Amino acid sequence: MTILVTGARGNLGGRLFRLLAQRGHAVRGSARAAAGGDGLVELDLTAPAEQAERALRGVEAVFLYPARGPVDGFLRAAGEAGVRHVVLLSSPAAYEAHEHDRALGLAHRAVERALDASGLGYTVLYPSWLATNAARDWAGSVGSTGTVEIAFPEAQFNPIHPDDVAAVAAELLTGRAHRARMQVLTGPRSMRLREVVAELGAALGRELRVEELSREQALERRAAWLPEPVLSALLDAAEAAVGVPAPVTNAVERITGRPARSFGEWAAANREPFEGLS
Structure with missing residues (x-):
């Protein structure tokens, strides 16, 4: 069977695409705008059905990357093409307090509702805080000053290795044993953000400083790519997570047969983004 991986240039889609190919599966990757020579097909999930x-x-199975906008036409085309199962990458923002009824949560819930109404078989993945968020959010300041700026550093999260998310998705796309309606994926333990920074520093071989930001400072220093309403919801969720252990599930080990990897394992293998400016 052929598996379609949408968002195959992305952090998780790319990992999944490579993993399936390494395992010998017939896999087709797509991107919103295909570039010559990358082997991906052009596919905008919100575009007319001809594409x-x-x-x-x-295609018999699809990894569906979350899209902003209506995906009904794509899902209708998937049913007509004979797709048997869809694995949707969603987010805990779709159900968590302070997020499920805000912009990010509503966007994820809209895709979930469309998938449920499509009649297709599906499993929704809810991965916890991705370890790669550390590189996205902290690499610049760690490399230049050895400092991480955080609001609510005592908030507890459960970092998950992105390779574990890809491995779970691969199992669900190629086998039937764990095709539940939803799978909540986490790393092996709950960690305060301050502990995540310390573990990153240990992997880098140097002590990192945490600069605690107020809510106002965090909003003032908002990255241009992050909409203010989304950041506001994330700050609300972080404030609510202060002193509250993040949930831990055994889904990664149950589905893949191996324990979930730690944040430290990810950091040890991904030092380069943090060292570029040092």
Whole structure:
């Protein structure tokens, strides 16, 4: 069977695409705007169905990257193409307090509702705080000053290795044993953000400083790519997580047969983004 991985240039989609290919599966990757020579097909999930029909030929399983906008046409085309199962990458923002009824949560819930109404078989993945968020959010300041700026550093999260998310998705796309309606994926333990920074420092071989930001400072220093309403909701969720252990599940080990990898394992293998400016 052929598996379609949407968002194959992304952090998780790219990992999944490579993993499936390494395991010998027939896999087709797509991106919103295909570039010559990268082997990906062009597919905008919110575009007219003709584009979807081309990408879905011969496909029996789909990894669905979350899209902003209506995906009903794509899902209808998937059903007509004979797709048997969809694995949707969602977010705990779809159900968590302070997020489920805000912009990010509503966007994820809209895709989930469309998938549920499509009649397709599906499993929704809810991965916890991705270890790669550390590189996205902290690499610049760690490399230049050895400092991490955080609001609510005592908030507890459960970092998950992105390779574990890809491994779970691969099992669900290629086998039937764990195709539940939803799978909540976490790393092996709850950690305060301050502890995450310390573990990153240990992997880098140097002590990192935490600069605690007020809510106002965090909003003032908001990255240009992050909408203010989304950041506001994330800050509310972080404040609510102060002193509250993050949930831990055994889903990664139950589905893949191996324990979930720690944040430290990810950090030890991904030092380069943090060392570029040092």
